[in-house]
Amino acid sequence: MKPQTEAELAEIIAGANGPLHITGGSTRPIGRTKGAALSTAGLSGVTLYEPGALTIVAKAGTPVTTIEAELAKENQRLAFEPMDHRGLLGTTGEPTIGGVVAANVSGPRRIAVGACRDFALGVRFVDGSGTIIKNGGRVMKNVTGYDLVKLICGSYGTLGVLTEVSLKVLPNVETTGCVLLHGLDDATAIAALSKALGSPFEATGAAHLPNGIDGVSVTMIRIEGFEKSVTYRAEKLRDLLKGFGEATIRIGSEKDWASVRDVSALADQKGDVWRISTKPSDAAALTAVLGATAVQYDWGGGLIWALMPEGADLRAKLGACDGHATLIRGKADTSTFHPEPAPLAAITTGLRAKFDPRGILNPGMMT
Amino acid sequence: MEMPAPDASVLSRKDQIVERLRSVLAADAVISDIAETRAYECDALTAYKCPPLCAVLPANTDEVAAVLKICHDMGVPVVPRGSGTSLAGGALPTADSVILGVAKMNQVIETNYDDRYIRVQTGRTNLSVTGAVETNGFFYAPDPSSQLACAIAGNIAMNSGGAHCLKYGVTTNNLMGLRMVTMDGQIMDIGGAHLDSGGLDLLGLICGSEGQLGVVTEATLRILHKPEGARPVLMGYDSSEVAGQVVTDIIKAGVLPVAIEFMDRPCIEATEAFAKAGYPMCEALLIVEVEGSDDEIDYQLDLIMKIAASHNPVELRQAKDADEAERIWLGRKSAFGAMGQINDYMCLDGTIPVSSLPFVLKRIGEMSKEFGLDVGNVFHAGDGNMHPLILFDANKPGDLELCEEFGAEILKLCVEVGGCLTGEHGVGIEKRDLMNVQFDPQDLEAQMAVKDVFDPAWLLNAAKVFPLETSRSRRAA
Numbered sequence: 001m002k003p004q005t006e007a008e009l010a011e012i013i014a015g016a017n018g019p020l021h022i023t024g025g026s027t028r029p030i031g032r033t034k035g036a037a038l039s040t041a042g043l044s045g046v047t048l049y050e051p052g053a054l055t056i057v058a059k060a061g062t063p064v065t066t067i068e069a070e071l072a073k074e075n076q077r078l079a080f081e082p083m084d085h086r087g088l089l090g091t092t093g094e095p096t097i098g099g100v101v102a103a104n105v106s107g108p109r110r111i112a113v114g115a116c117r118d119f120a121l122g123v124r125f126v127d128g129s130g131t132i133i134k135n136g137g138r139v140m141k142n143v144t145g146y147d148l149v150k151l152i153c154g155s156y157g158t159l160g161v162l163t164e165v166s167l168k169v170l171p172n173v174e175t176t177g178c179v180l181l182h183g184l185d186d187a188t189a190i191a192a193l194s195k196a197l198g199s200p201f202e203a204t205g206a207a208h209l210p211n212g213i214d215g216v217s218v219t220m221i222r223i224e225g226f227e228k229s230v231t232y233r234a235e236k237l238r239d240l241l242k243g244f245g246e247a248t249i250r251i252g253s254e255k256d257w258a259s260v261r262d263v264s265a266l267a268d269q270k271g272d273v274w275r276i277s278t279k280p281s282d283a284a285a286l287t288a289v290l291g292a293t294a295v296q297y298d299w300g301g302g303l304i305w306a307l308m309p310e311g312a313d314l315r316a317k318l319g320a321c322d323g324h325a326t327l328i329r330g331k332a333d334t335s336t337f338h339p340e341p342a343p344l345a346a347i348t349t350g351l352r353a354k355f356d357p358r359g360i361l362n363p364g365m366m367t
Numbered sequence: 368m369e370m371p372a373p374d375a376s377v378l379s380r381k382d383q384i385v386e387r388l389r390s391v392l393a394a395d396a397v398i399s400d401i402a403e404t405r406a407y408e409c410d411a412l413t414a415y416k417c418p419p420l421c422a423v424l425p426a427n428t429d430e431v432a433a434v435l436k437i438c439h440d441m442g443v444p445v446v447p448r449g450s451g452t453s454l455a456g457g458a459l460p461t462a463d464s465v466i467l468g469v470a471k472m473n474q475v476i477e478t479n480y481d482d483r484y485i486r487v488q489t490g491r492t493n494l495s496v497t498g499a500v501e502t503n504g505f506f507y508a509p510d511p512s513s514q515l516a517c518a519i520a521g522n523i524a525m526n527s528g529g530a531h532c533l534k535y536g537v538t539t540n541n542l543m544g545l546r547m548v549t550m551d552g553q554i555m556d557i558g559g560a561h562l563d564s565g566g567l568d569l570l571g572l573i574c575g576s577e578g579q580l581g582v583v584t585e586a587t588l589r590i591l592h593k594p595e596g597a598r599p600v601l602m603g604y605d606s607s608e609v610a611g612q613v614v615t616d617i618i619k620a621g622v623l624p625v626a627i628e629f630m631d632r633p634c635i636e637a638t639e640a641f642a643k644a645g646y647p648m649c650e651a652l653l654i655v656e657v658e659g660s661d662d663e664i665d666y667q668l669d670l671i672m673k674i675a676a677s678h679n680p681v682e683l684r685q686a687k688d689a690d691e692a693e694r695i696w697l698g699r700k701s702a703f704g705a706m707g708q709i710n711d712y713m714c715l716d717g718t719i720p721v722s723s724l725p726f727v728l729k730r731i732g733e734m735s736k737e738f739g740l741d742v743g744n745v746f747h748a749g750d751g752n753m754h755p756l757i758l759f760d761a762n763k764p765g766d767l768e769l770c771e772e773f774g775a776e777i778l779k780l781c782v783e784v785g786g787c788l789t790g791e792h793g794v795g796i797e798k799r800d801l802m803n804v805q806f807d808p809q810d811l812e813a814q815m816a817v818k819d820v821f822d823p824a825w826l827l828n829a830a831k832v833f834p835l836e837t838s839r840s841r842r843a844a
């Protein structure tokens with residue numbers, strides 16, 4: 001089913017008599033669910049773009065590339081840098097903005113400017129009863145009523161099917177610089193990233209690739225802005241990080257960050273892919289006990305991408321930690337999403353029962 | 368403003384309720400004497416007052432849980448309170464309610480500079496969070512003008528903003544985790560020292576829920592290193608249209624200032640008389656601040672000054688030193704106080720799309736004449752969050768009502784042009800009955816369904832946020 005209007009979508013859901021599997025561009029098959037396919041790809045187009053107000057409103061099925069092209073005309077961008085999952089998950093198709101919001105997809109810049117959820121200003125969605133609901137709006141500051149925008153963002157279509165999203169955008173930057181350290185072990189690299197992120201020099205990316213290029217680890221810190229300022233801050237960071245070795249500076253290179261964003265390092269390797277969000281200073285010790293085939297650190301160490309032998313239960317090895325692990329790719333015999341402590345699980349169940357009383361929207365998806 | 372009639376059965380059981388609360392709290396933590404409960408009869412929306420049944424000041428999360436359990440069991444309404452600086456009446460009690468104040472819970476639990484967070488009890492004031500980390504060069508970014516007094520508890524409940532949120536975001540963008548107690552006494556941790564949720568984003572849902580979903584007792588907050596420096600420029604223009612255009616042009620040029628503040632003529636005049644900041648007398652004044660090293664600031668300000676100069680300013684002044692920077696900010700910071708010198712005022716908080724600024728200011732000016740009440744406008748222009756200050760005389764019969772009517776018209780206008788009723792102060796009781804202007808019944812139903820999950824009996828701060836008529840059946844149940 002591929003409705004062309006919000007009203008049509010609402011009618012389909014109201015009239016559904018079984019589970020629905022909701023898709024945007026089908027590029028992020030995370031989580032397991034069954035049901036009749038319901039695509040939002042027919043709801044497409046930018047409905048409002050106000051560069052001077054830093055806001056864009058688009059229907060949920062609008063391709064991300066359409067949004068990016070529209071923003072580029074005004075030299076603006078989606079600052080939360082949504083990851084493209086196609087390489088890692090081996091999918092084809094066209095990522096949609098609704099899918100980005102539904103999965104709260106962000107990239108390396110999340111560490112500095114926030115996640116997709118921080119840029120989501122408003123939503124329209126259809127709940128599990130077929131009721132059309134709006135929340136938030138198109139202005140940057142809005143505390144009118146409960147923030148259901150955040151609740152819907154990252155709910156993977158289980159509370160409602162997005163029909164329209166409104167996002168805050170930011171100006172593009174003049175140039176990008178990168179400060180690189182070489183040959184550090186994980187713990188030392190993360191300490192270096194912490195030092196950079198705890199400085200006034202505004203790093204907008206902080207990643208560590210243990211296998212680097214040619215097997216030598218590389219630790220990357222990104223700085224963005226006006227050319228003069230980028231050079232200045234890159235040099236400051238190099239001085240600040242002297243204790244971690246001689247850093248190299250690269251000005252004007254963006255493409256390395258696209259591969260960090262899309263986790264290209266793990267894309268073509270066999271195995272299950274897990275995504276762990278944790279406290280950065282715990283990350284190296286956590287990784288040490290995983291027995292992972294390969295890992296990549298982003299967000300100053302707070303985001304670990306781990307390639308695990310097929311079927312391995314990473315969570316069992318991880319034990320109790322500050323954070324959570326999600327199975328992004330693979331068939332491990334465990335839940336996709338991190339089990340919640342009992343009181344939170346009860347609230348989650350309660351919310352689902354309210355927004356989707358018949359349990360027909362992507363049932364089982366977020367378990 | 369109507370408030371629900373107090374529950375007579377609760378009023379009649381006051382002694383038993385107080386006795387049970389005394390059994391779980393220190394003797395001085397239960398305040399039931401009518402002379403003393405007066406201290407909790409209102410927040411900063413002082414037009415509305417009502418002493419609570421009693422007030423409690425627990426010392427830790429376990430005590431909060433014990434209090435809530437008792438109130439839950441006995442069917443007693445609870446109103447959470449931080450520092451009582453809400454401008455929306457969010458902390459206004461009803462006569463049958465227990466005020467649960469977190470003011471005694473003001474400790475720092477942990478600071479972690481490597482992972483850039485601080486964990487505090489929520490009774491701690493906003494400014495003292497920064498106070499706890501500034502010797503290490505760090506700060507907590509959201510900075511409401513009330514930051515000396517307001518508590519993190521209230522900031523989280525209202526999702527408060529500040530002058531620098533154009534760059535750093537509001538409370539929800541700087542909150543990493545919290546500990547909360549639901550009305551039935553259950554303690555839960557949400558989020559932590561990591562980013563983003565592994566399930567539904569309950570953290571984002573609770574932030575801004577105005578004390579209706581649970582009592583937040585601890586918070587993990589993101590801290591940042593201070594910038595190397597900051598510097599403001601001041602610009603004056605002959606019309607608000609032009610000033611609005613300057614704001615848009617700056618934003619479109621790709622510079623992202625940390626703050627863009629706007630004041631109109633009535634506000635400039637009041638401020639000058641009060642603070643003598645040396646502002647030019649003109650229709651619209653902008654203060655734009657950027658951050659970085661000296662060189663970086665020079666570069667950004669150069670761009671901004673060029674844009675500003677191309678629009679025929681009546682005045683364009685860049686701070687040359689810290690002293691001048693302070694003088695530029697002085698007027699803005701004393702604007703509320705200055706307006707207060709003239710008369711009583713009501714501070715509105717609607718947000719509009721930046722592009723509607725000139726139109727909305729013009730309409731407010733016209734309405735000011737129709738209602739016969741003066742208005743000054745001072746606000747965060749970068750994000751469209753307006754603060755019209757309507758002047759009235761509280762001692763003049765009917766003036767408050769007239770002022771409220773005028774305020775409601777302005778907020779309706781904000782919604783009409785694509786904005787919202789409140790950008791940072793919250794709905795509380797003040798905008799409660801206007802919610803229907805912005806939302807359709809099913810939108811409000813979805814929000815109320817959330818409260819049903821957290822607080823099925825609607826005992827927690829229940830007479831706020833939703834129009835009384837809309838929430839009546841739930842509150843009566």
Ligand SMILES: Cc1cc2nc3c(=O)[nH]c(=O)nc-3n(C[C@H](O)[C@H](O)[C@H](O)COP(=O)(O)OP(=O)(O)OC[C@H]3O[C@@H](n4cnc5c(N)ncnc54)[C@H](O)[C@@H]3O)c2cc1C
Nearest residue numbers: 449450451452453457511512518521522524527528578583
């Ligand atoms: C002069 C002045 C300037 C201001 N400037 C700004 C500004 O620039 N930006 C801005 O955003 N606001 C501003 N405010 C409004 C106000 O300061 C904020 O809303 C503030 O966050 C309220 O904090 P508080 O601790 O005083 O909360 P209170 O007034 O005590 O309570 C506010 C709300 O929070 C709830 N609450 C309190 N504690 C808890 C808890 N532990 N758990 C759950 N809910 C709780 C209450 O029930 C109530 O609904 C200003 C107010 C004044 C008087």
